[in-house]
Amino acid sequence: MSYQALYRVWRPQRFMDVVGQEVVTKTLKNSIITNQISHAYLFAGPRGTGKTSAAKIFAKAVNCHHKVDGEPCNECETCRAITKNQLNDVIEIDAASNNGVEEIRDIRDKAKYAPTEADYKVYIIDEVHMLSTGAFNALLKTLEEPPANVIFILATTEPHKIPLTIISRVQRFDFRRISSQDAFKRMQYILEQKGITYDEQALWVIANAAEGGMRDALSILDQVISYGDNHVDVDNALLVTGSITRKLLMQYYLQVTNHESAQSLTTMTEILAAGKDGQRFTEDLISLLRDVLLYQESPDLIDPATTGLEADDFDQMSQNASADQLYQMIDVINQIQDEMRFTTHPDVYLEVLTVRLSQTKLVETNPQPAKEDPRLAQLQKQVEQLEMQLQRVSTNPALAKESHRPKPKKSAKRFNLAPIHEILGQATRKDLDSLQELWGDMLNMLEPAQRSLIHISEPVAASPSGVVVAFDNQFLFQQASESTLGANMEASLQRLTGNERKVAFVPKAKWPEIRHDYLANHGFYQKSAESADKPATDPVVEQAAQLFGQENITVQDD
Structure with a gap:
């Protein structure tokens, strides 16, 4: 049999195998145990977090006659057929390539027929946000009046693109990103089962590079295993992911916070010469700054073993920069990251970033008292004079009245x-x-x-x-x-x-x-006074009424 990627071989087959989604899996298991099964579900979340795997496990669990505590047995004929994608009653559809009205109408027409082999006919529509407006409307009718023994499971990475009329008719489950800790444990378990040696620090590098996707983590692990001849070590993990060793990153951090431009540029040259990805470097640097900020807030928030550094390293970095400095550094990095997206020469921007971080006059951790400024003495003298004037005004009511008299002409x-x-x-x-x-x-x-x-x-x-x-x-x-x-x-x-x-x-x-x-x-007021005994049709009154309206004119005898 040809080689299969790790994420295919080790795809979860039970709810308990789904990593980092305990809330979702427990809810689904309880609904199966209590037989409170809905006709439609929406699984939303980032890529590689187990949405489609959970959908197939759910399809097995609702059709398995030997399930235990909501878990499929994976031994019966139905479970094995679903695992091999050979059961006609469980239909998996890719909405990215089947997003037209006709495809959804075909599903709607076939859904009316009862399942042939299983208890429930299950439609799993992956990347459902890719459906056209007409296709959504065709699907909506089926969700409004669902046939008996039919379950729809919609999976998407972009739930905001799904019409609210669809979302209101389904049970929504949000899959969260896989934490580095959970990804590390899963990779550790797989390697131990396969009998492959590894360095723990290498697994942490892969877990952090996967950015919350378990499938991404296993794909990277597959590459590292192939590159390292069935051994997973830190150097190979760093090479495959394009990441930078935390020791080298710490050296760079200390140099820029000490305003050592030349030394930090030399370190940057070493990083680029090693073929490291510029975008990955900025992300790793922000991650390091984030760890230092959390460590300053509370050392218990950071486990140094997961970062490749030691507690003494974090103590040194925390003392080398204040929180205000770190905030400013993150702002500068974010700005450079945006500019790097539109260039073919990221090394130039990284050099500019290095100079800016090392030469920017940031707030000192322990600011020294400022030297006496001659202007400060002058300002203090002016304040004393103003206080004396205020005291004279407060003791002299006449002056106070004069000083507070409105001056309309000036305004x-x-x-x-x-x-x-x-x-x-x-x-x-x-x-x-x-x-x-x-x-x-x-x-x-x-x-x-x-x-x-x-x-x-x-x-x-x-x-x-x-x-x-x-x-x-x-x-x-x-x-x-x-x-x-x-x-x-x-x-x-x-x-x-x-x-x-x-x-x-x-x-x-x-x-x-x-x-x-x-x-x-x-002269309107003078003319009005001279003609006070004239009727209201006086030309002066008429002209004033034309200017400002009759309701704004009052004729009176002074």
Whole structure:
């Protein structure tokens, strides 16, 4: 018989063999024991975590007549047929290559027929997120009205791509990443069963490189066994995975945290010369920084044996850099990682990374007191003077009243009144009403950021050639004045009305004052006083009503 890969030979055949998914396997076993079997399940999780294996074990368990505590016997004819993929009632489908409507309709039509050999007909649809929209709709009908003795098991690595209408009709089980500890124990068991010698540290290297996938770990282990002539050692594991020895990584870490640029660059050259993968190097470095951070928080959180280092090494690294330094280093590495994705010369970025890590002025672990700065003495003197002035004001009520008296004219100088007065000279209530009808359409033509900026503003005066917009918030008024919002509003209004209009901004709190000053400067109040005994149809009153609306005008006898 031809050679089979380890992950195929040692594929779990019982729930107890599934590594690192105790919650899922216990729930499935209990449902079988209590005969509370659903018609549809969704197994979601990262690659190589046991989703399809658990689905096949479940198919065996529900059809096995000799099961014990929810586990299949793996000895009966049905179990052996399912293990060999020879049972017609257990159908495994790859949705990546069978994702059309016709394929799912075929499943739907065949699902109506009763199983021929087993108790349940089980459909295992792998990578179900690859189905088309039409295929999902065809599957939905079957899940809504499932035939008797039919079970659907959907497996996916991307559950967010599955319609909610499907998810709401299945029992969902989330498979988590396999921990390095669980992967180590499983590989240790397999090697002992095969009689292959190994170094424990080599297994830790493989377990960490697998990144939570048991299948990936066994594939790497297969390569290391082949490369090392049936012996698993650290050097071969590092070579196959492209990882870096923790001792060399620690040397690099100590050099950059000691700001030794030349030495750290030399170490980097050694790493690259050994053919190590740049992306793997950055990941290993972040992993080391993470371990140091956890060790600083609590030494019990890190088992040095799983990292290839000793407790003394972690003590030295923890003393060599503060948590703030480590956070900054991780930020720099993440930035370089993003840039490395789009280059064919990662060695250049790794050299830049080394220089940045070693030369960046990071926060010291035990900062020394700063030297006396002449500016500090000057600031202290100014603070003392301000305190003396505050004390004089507090003891003199007259000074306090004067100092707190509002100065409206000074704040009014913060914006130019000329454009506002120009608009008010031709403003009418009719123009304002017309503009308010177009206001919503104009807002929809702006960019979302500018639309949110002007959301709580409103037009307060308008003329055929301009509009005055008042802002409730002084900060928003300031932001609007310093941006391109005015120009964009003018362009939008021109597209809506066909006429050019200038836009002027004012704080809403200042608008009554500006309106009052404009009326006073143009003699409206004086004319109103002289004609107080005239009827309400006085031309002066009419002009003021045209400017600001009749509801905003009050004629009274002073």
